[in-house]
Amino acid sequence: MTHRKLETIKLLLLDVDGVMTDGRIIYDAYGVETKFFNVKDGHGIKMLDRFGIKTAIITGRSSIVVDLRARELGIDLVYQGALRKLESYEDIKMKTGLSDSEIAFMGDDLIDIPVLKRVAFSAAPADAVPEVISLVDFVSVNCGGRGAVRELCNLILEGRGFWDEAVKRYEL
Numbered sequence: 001m002t003h004r005k006l007e008t009i010k011l012l013l014l015d016v017d018g019v020m021t022d023g024r025i026i027y028d029a030y031g032v033e034t035k036f037f038n039v040k041d042g043h044g045i046k047m048l049d050r051f052g053i054k055t056a057i058i059t060g061r062s063s064i065v066v067d068l069r070a071r072e073l074g075i076d077l078v079y080q081g082a083l084r085k086l087e088s089y090e091d092i093k094m095k096t097g098l099s100d101s102e103i104a105f106m107g108d109d110l111i112d113i114p115v116l117k118r119v120a121f122s123a124a125p126a127d128a129v130p131e132v133i134s135l136v137d138f139v140s141v142n143c144g145g146r147g148a149v150r151e152l153c154n155l156i157l158e159g160r161g162f163w164d165e166a167v168k169r170y171e172l
Contacts, residue, residue: 006159044153
């Protein structure tokens with residue numbers, strides 16, 4: 001299933017908690033935060049990058065762990081503590097020179113709705129809140145932190161016409 005809206009996507013925006021992770025926030029006895037990221041989601045982000053499709057993060061919380069994961073994946077635009085995500089979104093558009101029609105966003109909660117309503121292609125993991133699920137273009141089969149981002153990455157690659165080439169990279 002591909003959507004015509006995906007043909008122009010040049011940037012994927014992602015929320016973190018509940019999208020890139022399963023939403024759990026774990027603290028050890030010393031107050032050190034831990035998050036669980038899915039390796040397949042990360043691989044999807046790297047595949048997008050190979051075809052010139054960038055990724056950015058807008059998250060309401062702040063965490064050193066997010067900076068580490070973003071750096072590992074080559075994500076340069078990271079907005080943490082973004083309680084008004086639309087402001088961060090506008091800043092990203094200004095820095096990249098992209099328009100709404102070139103951006104996709106995956107979010108899972110009420111705070112994400114203003115950006116989900118602006119982008120060309122909106123998506124949510126299977127376990128997003130009902131208010132988000134009811135308004136997005138795509139709901140993944142997988143939950144946040146469990147492959148939802150990878151599903152969207154694959155869909156974008158298909159929509160941009162890059163999927164066959166992406167798969168050939170791994171053929172013997």
